[in-house]
Amino acid sequence: MRLILEKRLDIDPRRTLAIRALALVLALVAGAILLLSVGVNPFATYWAMLVGALGDKSALGQTLLKAIPLMLTGLAVSVAFRMRFWNIGAEGQFAMGVFATSLVALFGPPALPWLPQALWLPLMMMASIVAGALWGLIPAALKAYRDVNEIIITLMLNYIAIGWLEYLFYGPWKNPEGFGFPGSAPFPPYTWLPMVAPDQLPRVHWGLIFALLATLILWFVMSRTRWGYEIRLLGENPNAARYAGISIVRNTLLIMVVSGGLAGLAGMVEIAGIAHRLQQGIMLGYGFTGIIVAWLARLNPWGVIGVAFALAVLLVGGNQIQISMGLPAAVALVLQGLLFFFVLGGDVFTQYRLRVVEEGKELA
Amino acid sequence: MRRLYILCTLTVLITLLLAACGGSNTPAGTPGADGGSTPAPSSEGPKITLAEGEKLKVAFVYVAPIGDLGWTWAHDQARIAIQEEFGDRVEATYVENVPEGPESARVIRDFAQKGYHLIFTTSFGYMDPTVEVATEFPNTWFVHISGYKTAPNVSTVFGRMEIPRYLSGIVAGSATESNIIGYVAAFDIPEVVRGINAFTLGVRSVNPEAEVRVVYTSTWFGPPQEREAAQALLDQGADVIAQHQDTTEPQKAAAEAEALSIGYDSDMSGFVGDTVLTSPVWDWGVKYKEIVQQVLDGTYRSESYYGAEIVGLAPFSPQVDARIVSIVEEQDAAIRAGTADVFCGPINSNTGVLVVAEGKCLTDAELLSMDWYVEGVVGEAPAEAKEGMGEESSKVPARTISE
Numbered sequence: 188m189r190l191i192l193e194k195r196l197d198i199d200p201r202r203t204l205a206i207r208a209l210a211l212v213l214a215l216v217a218g219a220i221l222l223l224s225v226g227v228n229p230f231a232t233y234w235a236m237l238v239g240a241l242g243d244k245s246a247l248g249q250t251l252l253k254a255i256p257l258m259l260t261g262l263a264v265s266v267a268f269r270m271r272f273w274n275i276g277a278e279g280q281f282a283m284g285v286f287a288t289s290l291v292a293l294f295g296p297p298a299l300p301w302l303p304q305a306l307w308l309p310l311m312m313m314a315s316i317v318a319g320a321l322w323g324l325i326p327a328a329l330k331a332y333r334d335v336n337e338i339i340i341t342l343m344l345n346y347i348a349i350g351w352l353e354y355l356f357y358g359p360w361k362n363p364e365g366f367g368f369p370g371s372a373p374f375p376p377y378t379w380l381p382m383v384a385p386d387q388l389p390r391v392h393w394g395l396i397f398a399l400l401a402t403l404i405l406w407f408v409m410s411r412t413r414w415g416y417e418i419r420l421l422g423e424n425p426n427a428a429r430y431a432g433i434s435i436v437r438n439t440l441l442i443m444v445v446s447g448g449l450a451g452l453a454g455m456v457e458i459a460g461i462a463h464r465l466q467q468g469i470m471l472g473y474g475f476t477g478i479i480v481a482w483l484a485r486l487n488p489w490g491v492i493g494v495a496f497a498l499a500v501l502l503v504g505g506n507q508i509q510i511s512m513g514l515p516a517a518v519a520l521v522l523q524g525l526l527f528f529f530v531l532g533g534d535v536f537t538q539y540r541l542r543v544v545e546e547g548k549e550l551a
Numbered sequence: 552m553r554r555l556y557i558l559c560t561l562t563v564l565i566t567l568l569l570a571a572c573g574g575s576n577t578p579a580g581t582p583g584a585d586g587g588s589t590p591a592p593s594s595e596g597p598k599i600t601l602a603e604g605e606k607l608k609v610a611f612v613y614v615a616p617i618g619d620l621g622w623t624w625a626h627d628q629a630r631i632a633i634q635e636e637f638g639d640r641v642e643a644t645y646v647e648n649v650p651e652g653p654e655s656a657r658v659i660r661d662f663a664q665k666g667y668h669l670i671f672t673t674s675f676g677y678m679d680p681t682v683e684v685a686t687e688f689p690n691t692w693f694v695h696i697s698g699y700k701t702a703p704n705v706s707t708v709f710g711r712m713e714i715p716r717y718l719s720g721i722v723a724g725s726a727t728e729s730n731i732i733g734y735v736a737a738f739d740i741p742e743v744v745r746g747i748n749a750f751t752l753g754v755r756s757v758n759p760e761a762e763v764r765v766v767y768t769s770t771w772f773g774p775p776q777e778r779e780a781a782q783a784l785l786d787q788g789a790d791v792i793a794q795h796q797d798t799t800e801p802q803k804a805a806a807e808a809e810a811l812s813i814g815y816d817s818d819m820s821g822f823v824g825d826t827v828l829t830s831p832v833w834d835w836g837v838k839y840k841e842i843v844q845q846v847l848d849g850t851y852r853s854e855s856y857y858g859a860e861i862v863g864l865a866p867f868s869p870q871v872d873a874r875i876v877s878i879v880e881e882q883d884a885a886i887r888a889g890t891a892d893v894f895c896g897p898i899n900s901n902t903g904v905l906v907v908a909e910g911k912c913l914t915d916a917e918l919l920s921m922d923w924y925v926e927g928v929v930g931e932a933p934a935e936a937k938e939g940m941g942e943e944s945s946k947v948p949a950r951t952i953s954e
Contacts, residue, residue, distance in 0.1 A: 249661075468654060468676055515647065
């Protein structure tokens with residue numbers, strides 16, 4: 188007797204929901220066992236996580252602030268994954284967005300002092316989108332024209348982009364007034380991304396609006412336009428797409444312009460909204476976490492918004508229990524890991540089912 | 552914010568200038584010429600008033616887990632010491648593994664919002680976030696470690712680690728047989744460069760043939776990267792491994808290859824064994840207890856502390872020769888008495904430039920922004936060495952004491 192996984196013929200949304208809920212419960216139970224083993228009350232801990240992430244407007248602001256880059260990188264990854272272009276390079280495209288934003292913010296105003304100050308933010312945005320798109324076009328072109336594996340290329344380009352940023356703030360862009368410490372000079376204040384509502388949501392910047400707008404546009408394009416249909420068809424059935432005369436080359440290039448551009452924009456809002464200078468600690472792996480976001484959201488734009496927010500709750504809440512419950516950082520990491528394990532693992536059962544096969548009998 | 556930044560920079564420059572002037576005016580031989588506190592001239596800073604039975608809430612923000620047995624561990628020892636010393640009057644908590652840069656602002660702000668009175672931020676990359684949050688919470692005390700910015704409610708604290716670094720170099724220089732010493736370092740920032748230079752001056756004072764090879768890991772806390780870097784240096788023929796990292800991994804890699812090592816942060820021989828000849832160590836507890844006491848008394852003022860009281864050498868391994876121990880002790884005493892110093896000329900750069908002429912010593916400002924390598928370091932420094940640094944001083948180079 189053995190167990191096999193068999194593809195389900197129908198995918199029932201209610202069953203999917205039930206499996207997800209069950210996965211969540213199992214993750215919480217497993218987490219509770221862990222928490223009990225280190226001698227703390229699991230209910231109090233989970234409650235402390237929720238309160239820490241959503242308890243007041245300042246906590247909610249922190250959580251949204253964390254969710255913004257995850258939303259944008261999640262969208263970036265999901266749009267490429269839609270046509271089965273495995274863009275693992277959102278991290279690198281994010282870094283190039285950071286680079287282009289810094290380039291414009293640091294060197295633009297001194298070079299063109301007569302330009303109205305209000306123009307610099309839009310210019311930084313455009314620069315970040317173009318830089319991310321160009322970085323994304325490298326693997327896209329290699330894939331489209333030479334059929335080079337995009338997973339390897341996008342992954343390797345990440346480290347080149349991160350290394351490039353480090354070179355800049357350790358070397359030529361180092362703040363001359365910084366006593367030799369690494370990091371660029373601070374950006375002029377008019378290049379800082381304004382806050383949406385400083386009183387209601389402290390420190391949450393305009394990146395939130397950009398992310399929501401991008402979601403709306405992506406959702407519309409993907410589900411309501413001819414191009415969106417082409418992309419989905421290419422992802423689900425490339426042969427059928429080819430017979431229908433859809434250009435793979437053109438669409439591969441286009442999808443990476445969109446994907447890379449979104450990741451570049453994520454880099455822009457992160458540096459122009461929070462850091463206001465190029466320095467160590469700007470690359471926190473949002474591009475990689477974006478892959479998890481996209482996957483959990485099943486590549487659905489609205490799903491990305493929800494998952495990014497939920498993930499931010501988990502990250503900020505996990506940090507909070509260190510303070511409020513006095514737990515080591517590793518506990519929060521293990522709790523996050525358990526959740527990913529159960530939810531992603533559970534996903535298998537939405538598309539496959541487990542079957543017991545008797546020895547000697549073959550599949551029908 | 553811009554204006555604030557300029558203000559901060561100015562404050563720092565003035566503090567540095569004052570410190571530098573203070574140094575040159577102090578007669579030779581006066582104890583305490585190395586360090587001591589310079590109260591910030593401006594406001595008095597926050598006054599903490601506690602209700603009856605209310606505890607002073609003290610928070611620590613750590614860059615690595617306390618299990619690193621190095622940098623963060625040493626800070627946590629001080630936190631425990633505070634808790635033991637003040638008992639019921641103080642509650643000292645921490646958050647570990649907080650990334651440097653913008654992310655840390657969230658954690659620091661969180662402590663301030665939760666009503667913590669005194670917040671220690673213990674990594675260089677927390678400097679700007681600390682100053683940023685401090686402007687939002689003018690009634691909270693912040694103490695940043697290893698930076699250069701201050702404010703009425705922000706102090707900066709660091710120790711003259713170059714002294715034990717230099718002394719440990721003497722031990723390493725006399726122990727090497729291959730004349731190649733490996734140095735695993737995190738980032739090429741002034742703090743690290745200063746340590747490499749001091750160490751190399753110590754090495755060359757007893758062994759002018761030896762060279763120090765540096766490998767950067769680009770992480771403070773990265774056990775596998777630290778180990779790999781040490782391994783690469785051992786493969787190049789290094790037989791002593793020194794380090795500027797947060798964990799004991801380089802020491803373990805050296806011990807496994809039957810090579811010697813110099814630890815850092817904590818007495819690493821306790822975790823690795825006798826192959827660790829000695830370790831330049833931090834004793835943060837002395838300073839932290841003093842700050843907590845003064846905050847409780849309401850007498851604490853913003854300061855730029857750069858002293859020698861919080862640094863030292865861990866006990867020597869039995870493998871260290873008694874003659875070397877006496878040389879080290881002799882020079883240590885001269886430095887602490889103020890008659891000798893580490894960075895006194897003549898000192899050449901590794902590019903052949905006479906950076907510090909005879910009769911001159913580097914100023915604190917020059918130490919804090921060091922970006923060139925001394926002769927004996929193999930590698931390219933962050934910047935080009937320039938001639939004519941330092942100022943006239945009656946102190947002698949420590950290496951001449953034992954000649």
